[in-house]
Amino acid sequence: MNTDSNENYNKRLESSVFDPLNHTSKGYYGFLLVLLAIIAWGGFAYITQLRYGLIVTGLNEVTLWGVYIVNFIFFIGISYAGTLVSAVLRLTGAGWRTPITRMAEVIAVVGVMIGGLMPVIDLGRPDRISNLLVFGRLESPLVWDIIAITTYLIACLIYLYLPLIPDLAIMRDNLEGRFSPGRRKFYTFLAAGWENTPEQKRSLEKGMRIMSIIIIPIAIFVHTVVAYIFAMTLRPGWNSTIYGPYFVFGAVFSGIAAILIVMAIFRKIFHLEEFITERHFRNLSYLLMTLLFFYAYFTFSEYLTIGYKVEVAEKELLTQLMIGKSAGWFWSFIIGGLLVPAFLIVFRKLRVIPRVVAASVFVIVGMWIKRFVIVLGTLQVPLMPFEFGVYKPTWVEISVSLAALAGFTLLFALFPKIFPIISVWEVSEEEHHEQPTPVDIPAKNIPRIFGRFKRGVKKNVL
Amino acid sequence: MFYRRSALLLLVLILVFLLIFPGVIIAENASPQYTPSYTLVIKAPEQIEAGQTLTLVAEVRENLYGDLVANARVIFFVESDFFITDLVEIGDAITDEHGLAKLDFIPNQPGVLQIVASYKAGSNFEPVEAEGMVNITGSSKSLYQTEIGIKYPNSFLIWLISIVAILFAIWSTFLFVLYQVRNISFRGTGAKGASFVLMVGVAVLFTVVVLVLVTPEAQYNFGYLP
Numbered sequence: 114m115n116t117d118s119n120e121n122y123n124k125r126l127e128s129s130v131f132d133p134l135n136h137t138s139k140g141y142y143g144f145l146l147v148l149l150a151i152i153a154w155g156g157f158a159y160i161t162q163l164r165y166g167l168i169v170t171g172l173n174e175v176t177l178w179g180v181y182i183v184n185f186i187f188f189i190g191i192s193y194a195g196t197l198v199s200a201v202l203r204l205t206g207a208g209w210r211t212p213i214t215r216m217a218e219v220i221a222v223v224g225v226m227i228g229g230l231m232p233v234i235d236l237g238r239p240d241r242i243s244n245l246l247v248f249g250r251l252e253s254p255l256v257w258d259i260i261a262i263t264t265y266l267i268a269c270l271i272y273l274y275l276p277l278i279p280d281l282a283i284m285r286d287n288l289e290g291r292f293s294p295g296r297r298k299f300y301t302f303l304a305a306g307w308e309n310t311p312e313q314k315r316s317l318e319k320g321m322r323i324m325s326i327i328i329i330p331i332a333i334f335v336h337t338v339v340a341y342i343f344a345m346t347l348r349p350g351w352n353s354t355i356y357g358p359y360f361v362f363g364a365v366f367s368g369i370a371a372i373l374i375v376m377a378i379f380r381k382i383f384h385l386e387e388f389i390t391e392r393h394f395r396n397l398s399y400l401l402m403t404l405l406f407f408y409a410y411f412t413f414s415e416y417l418t419i420g421y422k423v424e425v426a427e428k429e430l431l432t433q434l435m436i437g438k439s440a441g442w443f444w445s446f447i448i449g450g451l452l453v454p455a456f457l458i459v460f461r462k463l464r465v466i467p468r469v470v471a472a473s474v475f476v477i478v479g480m481w482i483k484r485f486v487i488v489l490g491t492l493q494v495p496l497m498p499f500e501f502g503v504y505k506p507t508w509v510e511i512s513v514s515l516a517a518l519a520g521f522t523l524l525f526a527l528f529p530k531i532f533p534i535i536s537v538w539e540v541s542e543e544e545h546h547e548q549p550t551p552v553d554i555p556a557k558n559i560p561r562i563f564g565r566f567k568r569g570v571k572k573n574v575l
Numbered sequence: 576m577f578y579r580r581s582a583l584l585l586l587v588l589i590l591v592f593l594l595i596f597p598g599v600i601i602a603e604n605a606s607p608q609y610t611p612s613y614t615l616v617i618k619a620p621e622q623i624e625a626g627q628t629l630t631l632v633a634e635v636r637e638n639l640y641g642d643l644v645a646n647a648r649v650i651f652f653v654e655s656d657f658f659i660t661d662l663v664e665i666g667d668a669i670t671d672e673h674g675l676a677k678l679d680f681i682p683n684q685p686g687v688l689q690i691v692a693s694y695k696a697g698s699n700f701e702p703v704e705a706e707g708m709v710n711i712t713g714s715s716k717s718l719y720q721t722e723i724g725i726k727y728p729n730s731f732l733i734w735l736i737s738i739v740a741i742l743f744a745i746w747s748t749f750l751f752v753l754y755q756v757r758n759i760s761f762r763g764t765g766a767k768g769a770s771f772v773l774m775v776g777v778a779v780l781f782t783v784v785v786l787v788l789v790t791p792e793a794q795y796n797f798g799y800l801p
Binding site for chain 2: 251252260263264267268271274275278305306307308310312313316317319320323324327331
């Protein structure tokens with residue numbers, strides 16, 4: 114690629130990424146207002162809950178966890194995939210990752226922030242949250258969870274910040290006049306004196322490499338601990354040895370789907386078609402498909418081993434799930450969360466992006482339902498001689514959940530207005546590097562399930 | 576203009592004084608308030624056979640005149656072995672007009688049972704506690720005895736050290752990474768504040784987390800240390 118085209122590419126890239134920072138449409142403000150209205154309604158619902166207690170929710174002495182805890186697992190799961198995808202692709206040096214890592218990192222931070230709020234909202238007395246640390250037992254998975262999530266949030270923030278530094282310096286140096294003095298000071302402060310010297314580059318690369326390595330076990334640990342909240346109890350369904358990895362794979366599965374949806378939205382809104390191409394969607398869809406297989410395998414293994422042994426309480430659970438009152442939820446997950454997305458990814462009649470994004474939407478909805486089945490399915494089958502539990506979320510829980518989703522979307526909507534949504538310096542560097550040698554990949558050597566390549570077409574080796 | 580502002584300021588000062596002064600006078604002349612205190616006594620048989628109903632009785636008295644306190648909520652605990660040995664709440668009862676709160680409990684395991692009653696008069700009061708011992712005789716009436724966790728010496732200490740060590744390793748790595756940001760800022764000519772703020776912030780947060788876990792404030796954790 115010659116110098117002129119490189120410069121043009123960089124200009125187009127900077128224009129696409131930096132223009133949204135100070136050009137805002139009326140539609141954007143309208144969208145923000147809608148989100149704020151939903152959040153305000155959720156706030157009202159939460160105040161109602163604080164005022165009258167958990168009696169205004171569908172929670173009761175048998176089903177003591179509801180959609181708040183479902184949302185907690187869901188958002189933490191999405192967050193987990195953000196870091197994992199970014200860190201793994203960074204460590205393996207996958208060049209195609211550069212336009213999408215920033216989005217993945219933002220998903221990680223926003224997901225853990227919203228997810229971390231959910232257990233607090235679930236408490237009838239949130240003012241007592243500090244008691245978990247002061248009077249908490251180190252033997253309790255709930256205390257492990259608080260420690261793990263705090264550590265993970267800090268890790269995600271550092272991991273998001275480090276690759277932002279050179280971009281902040283670009284904004285500080287090249288975009289003078291486009292920002293107010295206060296905003297420019299803000300960028301100058303965060304740019305930490307970056308001048309792109311070799312020593313600075315070495316320090317930054319060192320920091321990013323360390324964080325890429327350390328954040329993977331931290332993320333795995335966090336979601337394993339979330340699984341332990343359930344698996345450390347003797348409840349039917351939860352009493353499982355594979356819940357740790359089951360939750361981890363479920364998290365990555367739903368998280369990759371979330372990344373695909375976010376990519377598609379930002380690509381469309383900010384006209385990033387040149388930088389986020391079909392290739393990114395195709396590559397991530399392979400990952401999505403692989404994880405779908407893993408998750409289907411775990412699900413099959415989990416329910417088969419329960420069903421084969423059929424202890425009394427677990428028999429009740431399986432009956433509820435397969436043909437009882439939870440059957441609608443369970444089969445919605447199996448069909449909508451596994452079979453339909455698999456069909457959409459494997460059978461490639463439609464165009465790549467709509468097909469993969471549709472599959473991702475099915476996965477996201479299906480995985481939320483799966484978390485609902487995990488939490489509520491078990492709770493509705495009590496071990497004690499109670500009556501079977503009935504749980505129906507009230508308007509308060511639904512409003513707060515919608516507000517959480519609106520909060521998640523709001524933070525995403527605000528981020529590209531403050532920071533570049535694509536790592537400009539990384540994309541630019543990647544573009545300047547020598548392109549990988551094109552090689553012929555014979556179509557017969559590529560598994561048909563992962564794509565239908567034309568014979569003899571030159572493809573870059575990743 | 577100057578006089579107008581001065582007059583306005585004076586008016587504000589007078590209003591503030593008028594608002595505060597009566598409160599100060601009232602506070603100074605107010606008689607010292609009496610804060611009641613309470614005594615709790617637990618009554619239980621010295622010996623009972625396993626499987627039989629053990630009636631625990633707690634009596635609540637106000638200390639100044641020795642009045643019995645009705646409608647007071649007393650919580651009962653027994654010592655139990657559940658991963659660690661500690662008091663487990665078995666229920667609560669409200670005192671009658673004689674100041675007595677009664678709770679029935681069926682101990683199934685033979686041995687010496689520690690019982691504790693606790694009463695807290697309100698959110699501003701410290702809980703008052705009383706304890707007693709009951710000798711449970713006979714044979715076990717449980718179908719089976721639950722046992723959780725593998726017992727080994729200093730298990731809690733090892734657990735605590737492991738968690739703090741892992742946390743220390745992870746958070747030290749965070750600080751090392753932020754030290755790289757500090758290197759970046761010190762090798763440039765721009766602002767140097769960001770790295771400092773970040774490092775201090777992370778260090779403070781980590782210190783708070785560790786202190787909360789291991790200091791005597793975290794009494795339930797610290798209490799198990801040998």
